[in-house]
Amino acid sequence: MDRIDGGGTMSLHFGVFEVYGPQVGGTLSWPHPLSDSIDFADSQHWVDIAQIMDRTGYDFLFFADGFGYPILGDDIALGAVERGINFSGYDPAGLVPILMRETTGLGFVITANTGVDHPVQLARRFSTLDAISNGRFGWNVVTGSSQNAVAELFGHTEMVPHDVRYAIAAEYVELAKKYWEESWSDDALVADPVRGIYADRTGITRVTYDGEHYRSDGYFGAPPTRQRTPVIFQAGTSPAGRAFAATHAECVFVQATVPAHTARNVAHIREVAAEQGREDPRIMSGLTVVVAETSQEAHRLAAEFDAMQTDDVVATLYAGNTGIDLLALDPERTLHQVLEAGGPVGQMGTSNIERFLGSNGAPAPTVREIIDDLKGKGTRGFRIVGDPHKVADGIEALAAETGLDGFLIEPVFGTRDIAAFGELVLPILRERGRLADRVDGETLRERMRR
Template sequence: MAATTPAVQTRQKKPLIVNAFVEMCSGHQSPGLWRHPDDESWKFNDLDHWVELAKLLEEAKFHGIFIADVLGGYDVYKNSLDPAVISGAQWPVNEPLSVVPAMAAATKNIGFGVTISTTYEQPYHLARRLATVDHLTKGRLGWNVVTSYLDSAARNIHGKATQLAHDDRYAQAEEYMKVMYKLFQSSWRDDAVILDRERGIYTDPALVREINHKGKFFDVPGPAITQPSPQRTPLLLQAGTSRAGKIFAAQHAEAIFTSAHSPAVCAKSITEIRELARTEFGRDGNKIKVLALVTPILGRTEEEAQAKHAEYRKYASTEGALALFGGWTGIDLDQYGDDEELREVESNAVKSTVTGYAKFSPQNSKWTKHTVAEHVAIGGNGPIIVGTPEQVADGLERWVEEGGVDGFNFVSLFLLIGEESNRADRRHRLTLSSRNPSRISSSCFSQSCGSVVFSGMTTPSQAAHIARTSTVSLDRSTHYLSTLLPSSSGGLACQRRSTRFRNNWGKFSIS
């Protein structure tokens, strides 16, 4: 009998979404790295800096540039803003939406996710700003919806000592989204702008209507002041991990940015959100894409990568790291001694936070405030993967398979994007071909920004639009929007340009 060859079991490769994670400041998630002689992140005030970054990332086939933001300074640590100011810990920081049109003008496919808070922006004004940039980028804009977390923002913007309570901010955000959906989706018909030169009619007033929103937090009569943009509603992203944040994400988010030290922790959160989406909001939770924060440090050999890691640590700022930690957690570690074991202090918040760090960094036998600073000073609250391209690809694959993520927000420790560095980047690019058909098929890493390309992607143009065209249930959008305006048996049908939300003009009465 002839020998038979066992069938080769293969799994379908998973296309991954790949973003660069940046902020309009120096250092970003790694305070102090602006001191590195090769760093150029301090050029964040220079428009050319951002244009060149966008061009470099598009050439590397990135899907998007995810821009973080804060509206206040990190002043919890030592009850002072000085540590953040001195170390440059996300200070100073510029407004992110302003730079997007210039980056879009220099590129064709890459998308832009911009962090903007519902707590400190009026919805009518923000709807105008987002629609404007969606027009200028030809539909490449995403909105990372946040409620903010720094009391310093409340003091400076609202003149209040503290922010609204956490769950109250999310209740406000929920109403905020209702207003935004009405303005984006239901106040203009697609063909309202007719440009009738003979009759002198620019817009047909019968095809534009007020939204007449009256709620607990907002009264907005409308209509939107901008005509519908290519997407109408920008791609919606979210980054909260609290119970209220997960509910918000389950209802609204098309992509979620998560920061966790372990794939297991990430997987649990993803499962909860997707189940909430299914059971509470009738959405297909599997269409919500999840992006994990990762900081890769690469070398031609493992020794070279570890040497880079050690070199970067020399420039990291302990004070800056503790300032960021204080803002993220509300915990001032200055009140504890230099050698005090934080897993044994009275504060449950400190103990639980530090115990979580220790669980995934067992090499540290004692956790002091300096250990915490070392832990968050490089890459913030996400994992660092150090090694050769093969080793980094293995690490990323573990997050995909065990964490269930759909892609990554890559943090660069410092930016090196000048013309000279671009040439060096191309000379030193390292390529890995995987032998295992079940794993990530290939990765391409550059020395400067840690860029990564997975061959499981589609063409660059299609890749840039993956998140926009495949992440939201249209039925969910229709159902949700139908609750926002009074129903009508009449009305004209219209063609929708958005690929993600139905235009519901025909379902609602015209005001």
Template structure:
């Protein structure tokens, strides 16, 4: 019996995401700011067998060191506009019964108490179908210029802050309210038993809190925890806390090495290594023939302008390619922004001109192109050779055109081959992702240690 995979859809509350191709003829993102646009997508993803809708976040936009932006950023909608993804979830949860939701929130931009309350509220409103994608925010220019931070935080220190952020969050989610503390007893006028609600005291390097968590325990208590990023600091953080990591590697050998490394790190923290799932993002283009699929991929790659490609790279890496000659390289460039992204374009020492030509084909994760059978073959081969647990299907054209061919033509094949369950998974995010019979954190997860009861 082949390993069954999980499926997520990789989106952002914006008209223009990873492929930078909102202007493609197949794109339909004009209604991106409206609830019906997302409700229709959620319904189709749920009917198509997806497990969750993943909502990325951007706290800023591509900007230069002086705060100015290339004209292409606004003209061609490169990482702007971006609306608040958390506001979508309750409306979508009321629209669909099974689909889960993963929402990105930054440990550098948010405050633990309010962030914890928001995710607890969404866990209640979704009946446990919520996950938090934990990020540390690469866009340091946005933090200083738009959010009032006084200085740029080095990469390693951002993960130190993130660790304290998570530990305080666990104190709130796991340690304040005991199971059974909420009585809702009208006869005695006792909503909660004070003896079973514990004061949380935290005085750390980055955060201070002394008081009670104001939200009652939700189905999962702690939302299911996702994380992206495979830098050394990111790996260490993931091994301790993450329940699912998504990667963007293309080489099967690198994918397999990342899967093995992440699970080994989880085991070193006393966790079950299989309680850390790894999924890869994948751009999927399906054609009725290989020739048609190749043509569709080429059309997609050719859609972004060079100017918008440079602006996208600026936003993802912090490096302004406009400041380099076309024949120079990035060999000696360093950044505190997208270290992993920059490294991908330093490999092989290409020129800036070559990088600009490659951005459309290189800034995404895996590229799966072909007939339905061929796409299914590529997916099956990847799972078999790497140990990956699933795929985060990327925004390509924009709107449901990104997923329609995959749902209609590839999913049925994956289901026939046993790579997808005959009936889509249900239950909380933690149950469906880990296969557990409980909504709560596994007992060997470090977050459980923060209970006071």
């Protein structure tokens, strides 16, 4: 597998990280005059975004999704409701068919939880989306977020343990792939009106599966699509998450912390994938870019965004991710106070807890320091602010230092940011040979392998 283009530099991939809701990233920005993300219920809003991305050369539009929401104490966090922090939104599976018809080369990736429904339901639904898009579809596999809220919503008496969720996910993906890859031979669909034969019975295979968490015995009715299996994406930086990604994912999203730590996670995922005889997965992380024609204007916009963030916004997001209420803790002590009290550590947001416990001789930060560190970050990754050339330079430096194959752009001000990056930065990276040329009619998998 070659990740190097003819100019001798690594080609990079770019997606946009979005939600079918009021804002992205667990931060507050929708009330800003430049932001239009509050228009999320208007399908034309998304058509405009998708067409901008298609025209400027992004690889895919990615939708995070889930059923949960932040809980503080024993009820929904007030900040989630009043500020729209990881609460409210629709199912992107109903939106992307519209966007697929309005674009020609852009890929689309939808997040779907394992363990919520049976794999046959997801496999049929996603085969449909891959067919509609002519092979431009991907599935972001998640084991769930805000597990405490999800458990309540679905009537579970307790949260499923973290590593068990990954065991369930492994079976879920394995069975879905059996439907996609083993149920129809390449020539089973005949569709011959002269003979009146729809499919060749000898090419249709019964899928039989008897796992610990899922069972299935029967025939999959959806004919193969161009990709058969949608491109498998996965995000998770915990040990179980990294192992799952290295085993199953073609594209992996890692939590961006500091470049050196990210580089270690990237190297580990590639090492495990190689041990299993798999091709190198594409590995990406989030990137918040505030770019304008001048550096002064970009920094002014970034400062306006930063001024909108509060302790309550940080606490709401962190509670939804980890189950921990930072504002209820002693601000001068570390997160070890949660462990000592027997809190929910290990069930939710493992990587976002462990990163603040101290390691490699570095002391654990206090809760006050954690809040200050996360303010304006939320679930966002790296951040670059500046004029187009400074941003392009920063991206190339990050890629070199971390070994990442690309980045998911996390908009601050909705359509404005997506257009600015596509129109101001992508042309520079293209001139430098960092973007692979688009090939008409290629699938998302073919595009991501270039």
